[in-house]
Amino acid sequence: MGISPLAPKKYTVLPPLDGVRIAVAKAGIKYADRADLMLMVFDAPAAVAGVFTTSRCASAPVDWCRSVLADAGATTRGFVVNSGNANAFTGKKGAAATQMTAQAAAKAISCNPSDILLASTGVIGEPLDASRFEGLLADMAPAAQTDLWLDAAKAIMTTDTYPKVATASVDLGVKRVTINGIAKGSGMIAPDMATMLSFIVTDAAIDQPVLQAMLSGLTPSTYNSVTVDSDTSTSDTVLLAATATAGNQAIVVADSDDASAFRGALEIVMHDLAIQIVRDGEGATKQVEIHVRGADSDTSARRIALSIANSPLVKTAVAGEDANWGRVVMAVGKAGEPADRDRLAIWFGDVRVAVDGERDPDYSEDAATAVMKRDEITIGVDIGLGDGQARVWTCDLTKEYVAINGDYRS
Amino acid sequence: MGISPLAPKKYTVLPPLDGVRIAVAKAGIKYADRADLMLMVFDAPAAVAGVFTTSRCASAPVDWCRSVLADAGATTRGFVVNSGNANAFTGKKGAAATQMTAQAAAKAISCNPSDILLASTGVIGEPLDASRFEGLLADMAPAAQTDLWLDAAKAIMTTDTYPKVATASVDLGVKRVTINGIAKGSGMIAPDMATMLSFIVTDAAIDQPVLQAMLSGLTPSTYNSVTVDSDTSTSDTVLLAATATAGNQAIVVADSDDASAFRGALEIVMHDLAIQIVRDGEGATKQVEIHVRGADSDTSARRIALSIANSPLVKTAVAGEDANWGRVVMAVGKAGEPADRDRLAIWFGDVRVAVDGERDPDYSEDAATAVMKRDEITIGVDIGLGDGQARVWTCDLTKEYVAINGDYRS
Numbered sequence: 110m111g112i113s114p115l116a117p118k119k120y121t122v123l124p125p126l127d128g129v130r131i132a133v134a135k136a137g138i139k140y141a142d143r144a145d146l147m148l149m150v151f152d153a154p155a156a157v158a159g160v161f162t163t164s165r166c167a168s169a170p171v172d173w174c175r176s177v178l179a180d181a182g183a184t185t186r187g188f189v190v191n192s193g194n195a196n197a198f199t200g201k202k203g204a205a206a207t208q209m210t211a212q213a214a215a216k217a218i219s220c221n222p223s224d225i226l227l228a229s230t231g232v233i234g235e236p237l238d239a240s241r242f243e244g245l246l247a248d249m250a251p252a253a254q255t256d257l258w259l260d261a262a263k264a265i266m267t268t269d270t271y272p273k274v275a276t277a278s279v280d281l282g283v284k285r286v287t288i289n290g291i292a293k294g295s296g297m298i299a300p301d302m303a304t305m306l307s308f309i310v311t312d313a314a315i316d317q318p319v320l321q322a323m324l325s326g327l328t329p330s331t332y333n334s335v336t337v338d339s340d341t342s343t344s345d346t347v348l349l350a351a352t353a354t355a356g357n358q359a360i361v362v363a364d365s366d367d368a369s370a371f372r373g374a375l376e377i378v379m380h381d382l383a384i385q386i387v388r389d390g391e392g393a394t395k396q397v398e399i400h401v402r403g404a405d406s407d408t409s410a411r412r413i414a415l416s417i418a419n420s421p422l423v424k425t426a427v428a429g430e431d432a433n434w435g436r437v438v439m440a441v442g443k444a445g446e447p448a449d450r451d452r453l454a455i456w457f458g459d460v461r462v463a464v465d466g467e468r469d470p471d472y473s474e475d476a477a478t479a480v481m482k483r484d485e486i487t488i489g490v491d492i493g494l495g496d497g498q499a500r501v502w503t504c505d506l507t508k509e510y511v512a513i514n515g516d517y518r519s
Numbered sequence: 520m521g522i523s524p525l526a527p528k529k530y531t532v533l534p535p536l537d538g539v540r541i542a543v544a545k546a547g548i549k550y551a552d553r554a555d556l557m558l559m560v561f562d563a564p565a566a567v568a569g570v571f572t573t574s575r576c577a578s579a580p581v582d583w584c585r586s587v588l589a590d591a592g593a594t595t596r597g598f599v600v601n602s603g604n605a606n607a608f609t610g611k612k613g614a615a616a617t618q619m620t621a622q623a624a625a626k627a628i629s630c631n632p633s634d635i636l637l638a639s640t641g642v643i644g645e646p647l648d649a650s651r652f653e654g655l656l657a658d659m660a661p662a663a664q665t666d667l668w669l670d671a672a673k674a675i676m677t678t679d680t681y682p683k684v685a686t687a688s689v690d691l692g693v694k695r696v697t698i699n700g701i702a703k704g705s706g707m708i709a710p711d712m713a714t715m716l717s718f719i720v721t722d723a724a725i726d727q728p729v730l731q732a733m734l735s736g737l738t739p740s741t742y743n744s745v746t747v748d749s750d751t752s753t754s755d756t757v758l759l760a761a762t763a764t765a766g767n768q769a770i771v772v773a774d775s776d777d778a779s780a781f782r783g784a785l786e787i788v789m790h791d792l793a794i795q796i797v798r799d800g801e802g803a804t805k806q807v808e809i810h811v812r813g814a815d816s817d818t819s820a821r822r823i824a825l826s827i828a829n830s831p832l833v834k835t836a837v838a839g840e841d842a843n844w845g846r847v848v849m850a851v852g853k854a855g856e857p858a859d860r861d862r863l864a865i866w867f868g869d870v871r872v873a874v875d876g877e878r879d880p881d882y883s884e885d886a887a888t889a890v891m892k893r894d895e896i897t898i899g900v901d902i903g904l905g906d907g908q909a910r911v912w913t914c915d916l917t918k919e920y921v922a923i924n925g926d927y928r929s
Contacts, residue, residue, distance in 0.1 A: 200861070
């Protein structure tokens with residue numbers, strides 16, 4: 110499988126963060142000859158927040174993290190992440206595997222198992238042999254280094270074709286704080302998270318409840334606004350840790366100037382990673398932004414936007430560079446939300462193709478087709494009823510998607 | 520494009536029905552060298568019932584039919600159907616085209632325009648040039664014959680690879696009545712109808728309100744239980760006409776023995792046509808039945824079944840003959856319905872692959888893979904919570920689907 114044509118030309122270099130060390134190893138879970146196990150060590154307890162899949166069939170590591178994070182004020186000493194096996198739908202064996210992994214990591218780092226957070230991604234339903242991790246983790250903890258962010262992003266990949274990294278910095282008073290994030294996609298990506306794992310770390314000092322509120326608050330407009338195939342994974346996990354090593358005055362309330370500045374930087378990192386996931390959607394050749402406005406409400410606009418973004422017919426038309434706006438009409442119509450056919454207007458890029466319930470009188474097939482040839486396309490829809498609006502991002506649906514998912518397990 | 524590997528080996532011959540005549544013609548709307556216009560003439564007014572798309576952006580012919588059928592006791596003298604252009608999202612021009620078509624057909628048959636029902640299927644958003652129909656309809660009406668059911672089924676095809684016909688007969692008292700049906704698929708097929716057109720005619724005598732109740736009552740478990748790609752068309756239309764030429768004692772109430780016998784035969788025709796649509800789903804190589812039981816309610820079971828049936832990851836796994844039941848777990852989990860991971864059981868055919876929230880202890884990859892190699896696959900799911908159940912039908916998602924929909928318009 111080649112690298113996505115939408116991959117970045119080069120990867121951003123993430124700066125080291127004090128007190129955060131990374132190690133990767135080859136556990137041989139599924140992939141030969143590549144790192145598939147990542148350990149991130151926090152030298153001192155870091156405040157930590159999490160957001161997880163809405164699936165009713167959550168994976169064992171998600172169960173583990175939820176239980177650890179149930180208390181406000183949670184801290185962490187380490188993240189252990191493996192690719193190649195999701196440890197999902199693995200029953201008691203799955204719970205035992207999380208226990209064994211957390212114990213091994215805790216022993217290696219000298220902390221409690223409940224100081225360790227876990228995530229796994231890959232095939233569902235195969236028991237995960239966690240005994241493979243034990244010896245590796247003991248070696249990884251002392252060897253971990255501060256400059257391995259890109260290696261970490263690579264170790265957590267499954268069908269991703271490129272590693273996803275992002276960073277942002279902001280001055281809080283006289284101190285500069287930095288936020289580093291990594292993520293993986295790229296199938297089973299739907300608005301309620303994705304087969305998405307993302308790990309974000311900052312050296313800022315932030316109280317845990319504020320950290321959790323920021324992460325939860327920014328998720329809907331970032332990670333939960335991207336969809337590759339409408340499928341929701343059992344494993345989706347976003348963790349955000351704050352090490353408090355930058356020396357800023359701790360952020361303890363959500364409405365301070367510092368909180369606001371930090372939130373802005375965090376949003377940049379989360380949005381950047383979310384878009385990178387779409388751009389590496391399985392088989393993707395186009396990034397598509399759907400912007401719906403004039404809907405009855407924001408919620409209604411979001412449902413219409415997702416109806417368009419998840420429509421196989423819209424997505425295949427984009428793949429074919431076909432300005433088939435009739436399929437956008439179809440997707441608006443099927444969303445089940447208030448809409449009036451005769452007030453609807455549709456744009457591809459800045460070319461209005463339909464207005465007042467029919468083809469734009471000035472419609473130019475050539476102009477619309479020129480838009481479709483770009484690798485970033487915006488589909489605009491004005492429902493013409495109210496003030497509701499929403500923006501979501503997706504990619505096209507290609508034969509590659511089918512090829513990737515037709516022999517994923519073989 | 521080749522014929523679907525799931526096409527019937529031969530087509531059922533539909534018997535003539537007294538007082539029902541058919542003509543087809545080449546109007547050249549989109550397709551060269553094939554009939555794309557169908558006229559069905561009822562020599563006397565026939566009771567008629569209809570079910571239409573739930574799209575908020577319904578086509579002009581759907582608007583027309585809804586208006587004609589608004590009165591209980593509606594009768595019809597003719598159906599005019601074209602393929603190649605859906606006359607949807609065509610504004611005032613679209614309404615004018617339906618008016619012109621109905622007038623031309625009415626003139627040819629010597630009836631009122633409101634005695635004519637219309638349907639169009641094909642591309643959305645292109646104005647339909649109904650002037651092409653005028654002369655043709657004048658010639659078609661007198662030339663119409665009773666034995667052209669297969670030709671009618673062919674004339675209404677778009678991306679269908681084979682015509683869909685079905686027939687059933689039942690004795691009502693001493694009289695035998697017959698039900699003939701035709702349908703077309705095959706993309707934009709979703710539970711709330713489809714780019715589905717279906718026309719059913721019986722020679723039985725049935726009061727119009729009973730006819731409508733039967734059609735509406737049987738639609739959820741037949742046409743609305745098939746999904747190819749989760750997309751809902753602007754044009755979905757099912758019409759059922761009863762000519763009363765068989766001489767049976769008229770069915771005037773829905774709960775008589777005759778009504779019950781007739782309903783049984785009608786269900787056979789509707790189910791048969793619905794399954795034929797799935798088997799001719801764009802790019803389909805496998806027919807898939809999803810049977811969910813043990814859900815909290817029938818409604819909940821149906822939502823879970825559709826979540827599985829519409830999951831691109833489940834459908835691509837089926838295309839790849841991969842017994843990837845983990846994706847079924849995923850699709851159950853994302854449905855948002857009550858489910859308990861640790862009570863879930865899953866079957867492919869008669870092979871139980873998962874039970875009690877993990878892989879079946881007796882799981883055999885070989886046995887499961889053998890099931891996946893068939894061209895008709897049943898996926899069974901027991902939620903383990905209650906008595907709710909539902910059955911839906913779909914097909915696999917292949918590269919052919921993407922190819923068909925990536926250059927539909929070009």
